[in-house]
Every structure is written in C-alpha cells, then in structure tokens.
Amino acid sequence: MPRPLTAAVAAALTALLLAACVPERAQITPSDDSVPTSIPSTTASSGLDVYDQTVDWSACGVLECATIQVPVDWTDPTGPTTDLAINRSAATDPANRIGSLLINPGGPGGSGLDLTEYFVSSAGEDLLAAYDVIGFDPRGVGQSSPLQCGDADVIDTYYLTDLVLETEGAIEDARQATVDFAAGCRELSGPLIENVDTTSAARDMDVIRALLGDDELYYLGFSYGTQLGATYAALYPENVGRMVLDGAVDFLLDGEQVAIEQAEGFERSLGNFAEWCLASADDCPLTGTVEQAKAQVKEIALHARDTGYQNSDGDRVNGNELVYGIVVTLYDEGSWPYLSAALQEVADRGTADIFFQLANFYLDKDSSSGEYLSNSMWSFTAIGCLDGPVSEPTTVDSLADFTAQISQASPTFGWWFAGSLGCDGWPWEAKEPVTSLEATADAAPILVVGTTNDPATPYSWAESLTERLGDATLLTYDGEGHTAYGRSNQCIIDAVDGYLVDGEMPVSGTTC
Structure with a gap:
C-alpha cells in the first residue's frame, strides 16, 4: 500500500516542475552568543543513562540542531546506543513560552528535520509564540543513523518492478525477493533494522521530552505521526500533555x-x-x-x-x-x-x-541522476513491516480473494494494490507492539483531526481512532486532501491552536 505523504510534501508539489531546494542542516559553530549551546536534562524515574544526557545545540541555517543518543534496542535499554537527530525553532515569545512542541510528518519514513522549517512558515502565530517547535528524524530515518538497503539499482528492482502474481512460483519469487532485500538491509544497517518499530520511536520521544525539560509531551503528528502519538499515549499516558493527531491512522485495524x-x-x-x-x-x-x-x-x-x-x-x-x-x-x-x-x-x-x-x-528520487535523495522508501518498509501483525503466507487463492475485494473497492487501483505481497517474507517483527489503546484512558484529552475526502488516511479512521482513545475529540475538515492543519483553512488553525495554546478543546462535532 502506498505510504501516506505529509502535508509538507503535498504542498511542495507546487515547486515540482520549477526547482528543488533543501535547507542546509549541517551543524556549524554559533556566531551569536545568544544561541544556547546546551540545556539541562531531566532524569527519568527509570534512572536510564539516556535520560541524563546534555543536549548541545548548534546553529544550522535558521534553526538549531543537535544529536542525542537512544538505545538501539529498548528491550536492552542499557546496551548500545544510536544517534537521533533533532532541530528546534525557538518560541517567538519567550516570556510566555509553554514548552516544546514535537512534530512528526508521517510516512513512516518522513523526516521531521525537513518538516520544521516548512511548519514554522505555515503554523498559527499564537502557536509559534508559545512553543519551541522540535523536529526529529525517527530512528533509522534521515539523519538519525539512517537505514541503508543498497544502491539505486537495488532499490529500483525491489520497489519499481511490475509484478504479475498469478502463480505459486511468482508468489514464491516475490517472497524470496523480500527475504533477500531484508538481508541486504541487515548487512548494511546492522541490528537497528530490527528495532525501528513505532514503539521504539515513541520511547525515543519520551527521552526527547525529558531532555528538553518538559514534564509533559506536547505533540502534533500528521498521518503516520498519529500512530506514533497514539502509541506514546498508550505507553506513557501520565506524560501526555496537549496532543493533536491530524490525518489519523487507525493502526489496530486488520x-x-x-x-x-x-x-x-x-x-x-x-x-x-x-x-x-x-x-x-x-x-x-x-x-x-x-x-x-x-x-x-x-x-x-x-x-x-x-x-x-x-x-x-x-x-x-x-x-x-x-x-x-x-x-x-x-x-x-x-x-x-x-x-x-x-x-x-x-x-x-x-x-x-x-x-x-x-x-x-x-x-524522493532525482530524475536526472536516478539517485534517491532520502531513505524514506525503505524506512517505510522496515518500520511498517515491524509494526504489522504476522499473517499467513500468501497463496494464489488468498491473493485472488484479496484482489477481488480490493478491485471492487477500487476499480482503478485495485490491481496495483494487489500487485505486491506487502510484508510477506519480512523476517522481523516488533518486540513490544502496542495492541490496545485502553491505557490512554489515563492520558490528557487528545484532539483528532480528520479530513472528509482524505485519500491516504480515510475519514473513517479518524472516527475509529477517536473512539479507541480514552478521552478524545474529533475535529473535522470538510474538504479534499491529506491532513488539514496548515493546508486547509483558518478555522482548523484556530481550533488546533486554541487547544495547543489555550487548552480549549473544540466542541465535539465541530466541522470546518
């Protein structure tokens, strides 16, 4: 299934045939003494060393950047660590600053570092005044110890080859291609490839929260970022502050x-x-x-x-x-x-x-050179396949049944959705998957935003995720496209900012 893109990516299409520009993110020595070089850390009750780090910020373009350490394997939290890259746009009104707002663009595999600069150009002024906006590349993504799976030819062969899966032999060949591709990723990426699941990424977010000095996590997640936020709420309900989930993914569906x-x-x-x-x-x-x-x-x-x-x-x-x-x-x-x-x-x-x-x-591929500009495609696969429930191996009969169902639902695209085995053959699964959101009953209220004609995350998912969360309100954007905040209308901005800044939850049933 295609990966949900982010609001930033959708908006950037307007420049597709004109030009491309990537902001410089290399860390440099601050030239202004007013730029803080570090912030105090907060020690978690767990006493883990990763909660005792110091965050060293340095200027990177118009933002500030830093790298922190998190465990490679959260089931062995005192074991080897991996890099997690974060950046920051400081609150424009420091005197009335509420805290830090973590943002995630979705994917999975989307770069939060790339989102930050776009986000601060489109978010509401009240929100930008009240929060330091914090972007981060989730583990294995972008600049956070990025997963590697091979050169462009390897990636093209795996993702772009048209498959016709009408025989058991063709299905077995496709399954073996996934086994071989995963083995190549493991060889190039090491054990991190087995630990880029959403639960691990949510635990990383709690480290970020603590190191930024916040008692609660303030969070705005788009698309897959809603799964990441809901997972955090299930793991750390007592740490949830004001949370907004836009373009909801109901990851507990079949x-x-x-x-x-x-x-x-x-x-x-x-x-x-x-x-x-x-x-x-x-x-x-x-x-x-x-x-x-x-x-x-x-x-x-x-x-x-x-x-x-x-x-x-x-x-x-x-x-x-x-x-x-x-x-x-x-x-x-x-x-x-x-x-x-x-x-x-x-x-x-x-x-x-x-x-x-x-x-x-x-x-995210250069049309001239054929080289991939990020690792978002294979990160999407690695994260999604770890998170996905293990299913029975695909057969000709089971695929034919699925093809019939999905072709009825989508006469135009059904054949394409059925032209892949998905995660059949991926050798690993998450070690601590979240399979229930009942624990979120102890979390602060959560705002879910759904768009009525969202193609990638259908509105029905926003409705069902709202029902699963302990105390959640659904805000509706009546319109086209994927996600709403920053790409729809002022009504959505006012409602989201009203909650994040003033703590005023929109009235249940509000439609913009």
Missing part, C-alpha cells in the same frame, strides 16, 4: 481492511479529480462521465504496466511509476493540474515525462 479502505480513498479522490477536470471542458484530457474518465486513467496505467511509455530520455515508465505519479497528485487538490497535464501529455504525444517526474517526487 491489514487487509486498511488496504481496502485506503484504495477506496484514492478511488474517491480520483473521481473528485475527474469531476473537476471534466468541468473544465476543453482543458481536460478525459471525456465522458466520471466513471468513463476513471476507466481511461486505468487503461493508461495498465498500458504502462504491460507495454510502458517513454520519458524524454527514452527510458521506460512502467505501471508502478505511473501509478505513483497519479497517487502523489491526489494528496492535495492544488496538485490536480499536474495530473491533468500528465494525462494530456500521454494523450498528445504518447510519452509520460511528467508522470516520470511526479513518480520520482513521490519516491
């Missing part, structure tokens, strides 16, 4: 149900795109009804799988790449013109250069 409901979400969003496109008359490359337009998109995707399109360099754009190029534009309605332009190119010239660029944007 895996097949998650895939089917997400496929439905993308099908619905594609239909909404088609309706918008057809209303633009001569400017739309699709024709007929909404259902006919979606069928045309499916035909293009299947042609890419079976025959392929060329990009401007003469390289083949296959089915996986073309669907990635479609999916990435459905995270925000502001990106729909890119999908229209890509479809128009296929119709006019029979090439798929725009789809190729869009797919590489999704993959």
Whole structure:
C-alpha cells in the first residue's frame, strides 16, 4: 500500500516542475552568543543513562540542531546506543513560552528535520509564540543513523518492478525477493533494522521530552505521526500533555481492511479529480462521465504496466511509476493540474515525462541522476513491516480473494494494490507492539483531526481512532486532501491552536 505523504510534501508539489531546494542542516559553530549551546536534562524515574544526557545545540541555517543518543534496542535499554537527530525553532515569545512542541510528518519514513522549517512558515502565530517547535528524524530515518538497503539499482528492482502474481512460483519469487532485500538491509544497517518499530520511536520521544525539560509531551503528528502519538499515549499516558493527531491512522485495524479502505480513498479522490477536470471542458484530457474518465486513467496505467511509455530520455515508465505519479497528485487538490497535464501529455504525444517526474517526487528520487535523495522508501518498509501483525503466507487463492475485494473497492487501483505481497517474507517483527489503546484512558484529552475526502488516511479512521482513545475529540475538515492543519483553512488553525495554546478543546462535532 502506498505510504501516506505529509502535508509538507503535498504542498511542495507546487515547486515540482520549477526547482528543488533543501535547507542546509549541517551543524556549524554559533556566531551569536545568544544561541544556547546546551540545556539541562531531566532524569527519568527509570534512572536510564539516556535520560541524563546534555543536549548541545548548534546553529544550522535558521534553526538549531543537535544529536542525542537512544538505545538501539529498548528491550536492552542499557546496551548500545544510536544517534537521533533533532532541530528546534525557538518560541517567538519567550516570556510566555509553554514548552516544546514535537512534530512528526508521517510516512513512516518522513523526516521531521525537513518538516520544521516548512511548519514554522505555515503554523498559527499564537502557536509559534508559545512553543519551541522540535523536529526529529525517527530512528533509522534521515539523519538519525539512517537505514541503508543498497544502491539505486537495488532499490529500483525491489520497489519499481511490475509484478504479475498469478502463480505459486511468482508468489514464491516475490517472497524470496523480500527475504533477500531484508538481508541486504541487515548487512548494511546492522541490528537497528530490527528495532525501528513505532514503539521504539515513541520511547525515543519520551527521552526527547525529558531532555528538553518538559514534564509533559506536547505533540502534533500528521498521518503516520498519529500512530506514533497514539502509541506514546498508550505507553506513557501520565506524560501526555496537549496532543493533536491530524490525518489519523487507525493502526489496530486488520491489514487487509486498511488496504481496502485506503484504495477506496484514492478511488474517491480520483473521481473528485475527474469531476473537476471534466468541468473544465476543453482543458481536460478525459471525456465522458466520471466513471468513463476513471476507466481511461486505468487503461493508461495498465498500458504502462504491460507495454510502458517513454520519458524524454527514452527510458521506460512502467505501471508502478505511473501509478505513483497519479497517487502523489491526489494528496492535495492544488496538485490536480499536474495530473491533468500528465494525462494530456500521454494523450498528445504518447510519452509520460511528467508522470516520470511526479513518480520520482513521490519516491524522493532525482530524475536526472536516478539517485534517491532520502531513505524514506525503505524506512517505510522496515518500520511498517515491524509494526504489522504476522499473517499467513500468501497463496494464489488468498491473493485472488484479496484482489477481488480490493478491485471492487477500487476499480482503478485495485490491481496495483494487489500487485505486491506487502510484508510477506519480512523476517522481523516488533518486540513490544502496542495492541490496545485502553491505557490512554489515563492520558490528557487528545484532539483528532480528520479530513472528509482524505485519500491516504480515510475519514473513517479518524472516527475509529477517536473512539479507541480514552478521552478524545474529533475535529473535522470538510474538504479534499491529506491532513488539514496548515493546508486547509483558518478555522482548523484556530481550533488546533486554541487547544495547543489555550487548552480549549473544540466542541465535539465541530466541522470546518
């Protein structure tokens, strides 16, 4: 299943075909004595050494950066440690500062360091005045002892090869490919690959909280970041301060149900795109009804799988790449013109250069060199497969049954969702998975935000996660796209900031 992207990634699509810019994050020596070089640590009741560190901040562009240590394996908390990279944007009103607000962009595999600068450009002024905004790359991600799984050719072969899984032999080959890929990751990444699960990342967040001097965790998580936040609340309910979960992932649902409901979400969003496109008359490359337009998109995707399109360099754009190029534009309605332009190119010239660029944007891959710009793809796999419940090995019959169900839910994308074995063959599972949220009954109230037409994290997940959490309120954004805060409207900003800054929970049932 495709990885939910973050609000920052969706917004950045506006610059996709124009330019790319990554803020400098290298630590440098502060040139201003006003920049603090360290903060006092808080010792946890557990007495673990990792709670006794000193955080040494240094300037990195407009932010401050630091690296702390956390246990590689939280079941052996006094054993070897690994790096965790964090950054900070200081509160604009230090006299009325509440504390530190940890943020997470989702994925799993998204870089919290990358999110911070975007976040402070889009968040509400009251929130930025009251909190130091703290970004962090979760263990194994980005600059936090990043997982490695091979060069670009290895990654391309594993993620971009179009598979037709119609025989037991094809299924066994796909399973063995996962076994071999995981073995390569283990060889290059060491034991960390077995310990990048969400429970471990949540325990890391408690270390961050303590080292920043906060008695409670203030937190805003997007997409997969909602799973991370809910997991923290289950592990440390007494430490939860004000927590907002935007674009909820109900990670306690059955895996097949998650895939089917997400496929439905993308099908619905594609239909909404088609309706918008057809209303633009001569400017739309699709024709007929909404259902006919979606069928045309499916035909293009299947042609890419079976025959392929060329990009401007003469390289083949296959089915996986073309669907990635479609999916990435459905995270925000502001990106729909890119999908229209890509479809128009296929119709006019029979090439798929725009789809190729869009797919590489999704993959965080440089279109010119073919090199991956981050490790988000394989981090997504490593984290998600550790978290996922162990299921029975896939067979021709079980895959055929799943294909029938998901194709009914999503006629356009069902074949694509069924073209992978997911985590079948991944050799490890989380050592301390959170399988219940009952403990959150002892946590402070939590605000869940759901978007009615969210393709990646359907609104129904926001409803069910709200019900699972001990004391939670659901805030609804009636609109398109993935997540709401910072990309929807002022109503959402006011409601979220009202809770995080003033402690005023929105009235249950509030819709923006």
